[in-house]
Amino acid sequence: xxxxxxxxxxxxxxxxxxxxxxxxxxxxxxxxxxxxxxxxxxxxxxxxxxxxxxxxxxxxxxxxxxxxxxxxxxxxxxxxxxxxxxxxxxxxxxxxxxxxxxxxxxxxxxxxxxxxxxxxxxxxxxxxxxxxxxxxxxxxxxxxxxxxxxxxxxxxxxxxxxxxxxxxxxxxxxxxxxxxxxxxxxxxxxxxxxxxxxxxxxxxxxxxxxxxxxxxxxxxxxxxxxxxxxxxxxxxxxxxxxxxxxxxxxxxxxxxxxxxxxxxxxx
Amino acid sequence: xxxxxxxxxxxxxxxxxxxxxxxxxxxxxxxxxxxxxxxxxxxxxxxxxxxxxxxxxxxxxxxxxxxxxxxxxxxxxxxxxxxxxxxxxxxxxxxxxxxxxxxxxxxxxxxxxxxxxxxxxxxxxxxxxxxxxxxxxxxxxxxxxxxxxxxxxxxxxxxxxxxxxxxxxxxxxxxxxxxxxxxxxxxxxxxxxxxxxxxxxxxxxxxxxxxxxxxxxxxxxxxxxxxxxxxxxxxxxxxxxxxxxxxxxxxxxxxxxxxxxxx
Numbered sequence: 001x002x003x004x005x006x007x008x009x010x011x012x013x014x015x016x017x018x019x020x021x022x023x024x025x026x027x028x029x030x031x032x033x034x035x036x037x038x039x040x041x042x043x044x045x046x047x048x049x050x051x052x053x054x055x056x057x058x059x060x061x062x063x064x065x066x067x068x069x070x071x072x073x074x075x076x077x078x079x080x081x082x083x084x085x086x087x088x089x090x091x092x093x094x095x096x097x098x099x100x101x102x103x104x105x106x107x108x109x110x111x112x113x114x115x116x117x118x119x120x121x122x123x124x125x126x127x128x129x130x131x132x133x134x135x136x137x138x139x140x141x142x143x144x145x146x147x148x149x150x151x152x153x154x155x156x157x158x159x160x161x162x163x164x165x166x167x168x169x170x171x172x173x174x175x176x177x178x179x180x181x182x183x184x185x186x187x188x189x190x191x192x193x194x195x196x197x198x199x200x201x202x203x204x205x206x207x208x209x210x211x212x213x214x215x216x217x218x219x220x221x222x223x224x225x226x227x228x229x230x231x232x233x234x235x236x237x238x239x240x241x242x243x244x245x246x247x248x249x250x251x252x253x254x255x256x257x258x259x260x261x262x263x264x265x266x267x
Numbered sequence: 268x269x270x271x272x273x274x275x276x277x278x279x280x281x282x283x284x285x286x287x288x289x290x291x292x293x294x295x296x297x298x299x300x301x302x303x304x305x306x307x308x309x310x311x312x313x314x315x316x317x318x319x320x321x322x323x324x325x326x327x328x329x330x331x332x333x334x335x336x337x338x339x340x341x342x343x344x345x346x347x348x349x350x351x352x353x354x355x356x357x358x359x360x361x362x363x364x365x366x367x368x369x370x371x372x373x374x375x376x377x378x379x380x381x382x383x384x385x386x387x388x389x390x391x392x393x394x395x396x397x398x399x400x401x402x403x404x405x406x407x408x409x410x411x412x413x414x415x416x417x418x419x420x421x422x423x424x425x426x427x428x429x430x431x432x433x434x435x436x437x438x439x440x441x442x443x444x445x446x447x448x449x450x451x452x453x454x455x456x457x458x459x460x461x462x463x464x465x466x467x468x469x470x471x472x473x474x475x476x477x478x479x480x481x482x483x484x485x486x487x488x489x490x491x492x493x494x495x496x497x498x499x500x501x502x503x504x505x506x507x508x509x510x511x512x513x514x515x516x517x518x519x520x521x522x523x524x525x526x527x528x529x530x
Binding site: 025028029031032035036039040042043046047049050051052053054055056178179181182186189190193196197198199202 | 288291292294295298299301302305306308309310311312313314318440441444445447448451452457458462463464467
């Protein structure tokens with residue numbers, strides 16, 4: 001385990017060093033990533049300016065949801081984006097090389113690339129999160145801070161799990177399915193707003209199929225001192241973030257199945 | 268004229284190969300549209316004030332923008348980028364046709380064809396099940412048709428300008444990304460322009476992006492009455508001329524400083 005961790009750090013260091021060879025373009029990509037994700041918040045802010053509130057939610061409360069999900073997504077994109085280029089690896093046979101190495105394949109794929117430019121979204125999300133935390137009338141006890149951290153990490157696990165699943169499909173189709181973007185990018189868009197505004201079927205989808213609500217909406221309820229959600233007891237809000245790591249574990253299980261049936265495409 | 272039509276035709280056949288991608292694109296746009304409609308619906312239900320655009324119009328605006336998503340100038344032409352990176356651009360210089368217009372046609376094909384392939388099914392579903400309105404009259408239909416065609420040309424001129432900017436690699440890439448961000452906000456893709464705060468609406472009025480999506484869509488809805496169409500179409504044409512002139516200017520300067528090394 002420690003060995004795997006050191007190996008990942010080594011991968012990350014190599015990747016960062018190679019990106020820093022092109023400092024100007026790296027800084028620019030990060031800045032662009034900041035601006036693009038800031039536009040989403042700009043839209044959210046403009047809507048609150050005009051409409052005042054959203055189904056009983058204030059701007060600051062929604063900003064908490066927004067900040068948490070964006071930090072989660074940026075972390076997942078940064079650490080697990082190696083899965084994004086996985087289809088090329090299957091198509092050109094590059095995956096064979098990983099298979100002959102005596103280390104976990106998932107770790108090696110994840111370590112292919114650590115994208116520094118994701119710092120842009122990370123910074124933007126974190127800024128909104130800190131602003132919301134300061135503005136909200138919440139007593140930031142150790143337990144609450146721990147819950148924010150748990151929710152953010154758990155969210156990152158969930159999105160990483162989705163990236164893994166998307167890449168796993170390449171074992172069967174040799175091309176990743178764009179359609180999965182609807183639950184990754186679409187999931188971020190969805191989770192930026194409180195789940196109450198959506199139709200019941202849509203809510204159920206993002207609670208039970210892709211458990212995004214558990215890493216974002218439910219813990220936010222606990223932080224804001226709101227009660228249980230949709231008739232569930234309030235203590236559920238505190239343990240809901242456990243779903244993130246569980247989802248990632250399940251995704252890695254499916255990944256292992258894919259690896260077992262992998263058949264090289266040849267040279 | 269003929270060589271340019273040939274370029275369009277050839278590009279069209281290339282794009283037609285990606286039918287599965289088009290279908291996936293349509294489904295993705297539908298999903299996004301649903302999310303956005305539900306969010307706007309939530310906001311309108313939270314407020315009793317009168318807003319500059321009605322919920323029914325916003326819903327239609329969302330579906331039109333999802334259908335016309337391909338028109339958004341949100342990337343450079345990938346083959347031009349590769350040509351400029353690898354130096355293969357030299358073979359383009361040998362062709363006996365106007366370089367700007369041949370590149371413009373490539374950009375036009377890149378925006379026009381996927382939009383045509385993706386918008387049809389999406390509009391059909393939106394009409395049938397998702398409360399997409401029809402235009403208020405024949406005049407609005409005509410005005411919107413002209414404005415959408417013009418918007419396609421404005422979008423292609425922006426894409427061409429950005430692609431040409433790649434002669435200056437790093438700063439060109441940066442400008443592209445800034446322009447993409449501006450395109451999302453000021454074309455009406457993220458929020459209908461009438462819902463933006465005053466200051467941002469004034470900024471939108473000074474930029475070409477709203478003539479790509481916002482103006483054609485509001486002409487369709489009758490939110491901009493057909494009687495005002497000539498003024499907006501004239502402004503759109505003016506932007507098109509400015510962008511084409513800028514593209515040609517930048518291209519000739521880029522070619523002036525172009526150095527391609529060995530073969």
